[in-house]
Structures are given as structure tokens and as C-alpha cells.
Amino acid sequence: MAAKEITSAHWALAQMQPGRAITHPDAIGAGMGWRLAARIYDLRKSGVQIVTRRDRRGAGVYSLPDNRQIVLIEGGAVASSAGDSADGEATEESDGGRHG
Numbered sequence: 001m002a003a004k005e006i007t008s009a010h011w012a013l014a015q016m017q018p019g020r021a022i023t024h025p026d027a028i029g030a031g032m033g034w035r036l037a038a039r040i041y042d043l044r045k046s047g048v049q050i051v052t053r054r055d056r057r058g059a060g061v062y063s064l065p066d067n068r069q070i071v072l073i074e075g076g077a078v079a080s081s082a083g084d085s086a087d088g089e090a091t092e093e094s095d096g097g098r099h100g
Contacts, residue, residue: 007032008027008032008033008035008036008039009039009042009043009046011027011030011032012027012032012036012039012040012043012062013043013048015030016050016062016063016064017064019063019064019066020063021053021061021062021063022036022061022062022063023036023055023059023060023061023062024036024037024059024060027039036060036062037060040052040060040062048064049064049065050062050063050064051063051064051065
């Protein structure tokens with residue numbers, strides 16, 4: 001990942017950490033570019049579990065599983081610890097092979 005992509009990925013994780021869901025307009029408004037779905041894809045490839053829901057228009061709404069703490073460390077590695085969730089697993093909506 002390039003430096004800007006790492007910055008965008010860190011931003012996305014920081015926004016989702018407190019249980020907040022993020023969307024493409026959130027990333028644009030924060031100056032993080034137009035590629036949120038690509039950064040979500042990169043995070044997933046790094047091992048981060050991210051839940052995707054769709055809004056009424058079909059746009060992606062991204063969040064971390066309940067009580068999940070994620071830290072992206074240097075080199076793209078991921079450290080994760082589950083909180084007190086019922087099953088500790090994330091569910092992810094099938095998106096037909098798209099990155100979002």
C-alpha cells in the first residue's frame with residue numbers, strides 16, 4: 001500500500017473503533033479520498049473483519065464487529081482482540097465479488 005492508502009486505512013479503523021459505521025461520503029468529507037471501498041478491501045486482506053451493510057440506495061456502510069478492537073501496525077499487520085461478544089465472529093454480507 002502507498003502512504004496515502006495507509007493513512008486512509010488508519011483513518012477508517014479509527015472511525016470504526018468506537019462502534020461507528022462509516023460511509024463513502026464520510027471519507028470524502030474527511031479528505032480521505034474517493035476510494036473507501038478499496039481501503040476496506042485492503043483492510044480485509046490484512047485480516048481485519050469488517051461488517052458491510054447496505055443503505056437504502058445500495059451504498060456500503062462499514063463497521064467493525066461488536067466489541068472488536070483492531071490495531072493496524074507497521075507493515076500492514078493486524079492485531080485484534082475480541083471483547084465480550086456473544087459469538088466473537090463477524091458476519092459479512094455477500095456483495096457479489098465487489099470490493100465494497
